[in-house]
Amino acid sequence: MRAMHTSPENPMFAAVVDDLATHGWSQQALFLPVDLARALAVECRRRYAEGELNPAGVGRGDAQEVRETIRGDQIQWIDPGQAEACDQYLAAMDQLRLAINQGLFLGLQDFECHFALYPPGAFYRRHLDRFRDDDRRMVSAVFYLNEDWQPQDGGQLRMFLADGAEPLVEPLAGCLVVFLSGEVPHEVLPAGRERLSLTGWFRRRGNDPF
């Protein structure tokens, strides 16, 4: 990846920070090169074909359960050192984490993220990304991997903003959406074709002394 995309001076990072501060969300149409989105899509499809993705759950810890009437995506958490494309993505997101900390003083400590694959017809009903018993998730970030996505393919992300606006985002390859996890309810509309993304959360340190 070219240095431009991970430099803290990247004007796109400044735009994300500014948008988060003023509107609670941000959309960057070409946050990372489409080549990287393509490599991530290949990696996601490979893992799906090998049976590594699992139906996503709702809730947290022992209370977690699969409920396809709420969400129908299949996910796999990613770790560093598994694939070059994933590592490039994680490096970019770490730079973004530092930029957000510099601009908004959120004290973001880490970033957790998973591949998500919505088979045709899958959706995710309106929800907030923060758990009742765990408020470490501060900022949600979704990076889309779908080339040639058409509006009639559905699968848009709809956000419900405090001012009543309900912006829709097409899940187009290279696009990043970032929003405040505890403040922006959102939903994924039914996707007419397979829809791929990387969904993640910047988290602050927990209160737990361990």
Ligand SMILES: O=C(O)CCC(=O)C(=O)O
């Ligand atoms: O894929 C998206 O557009 C959003 C996914 C989402 O809301 C989630 O995984 O919590």
Ligand SMILES: [Fe+2]
């Ligand atoms: Fe969400």
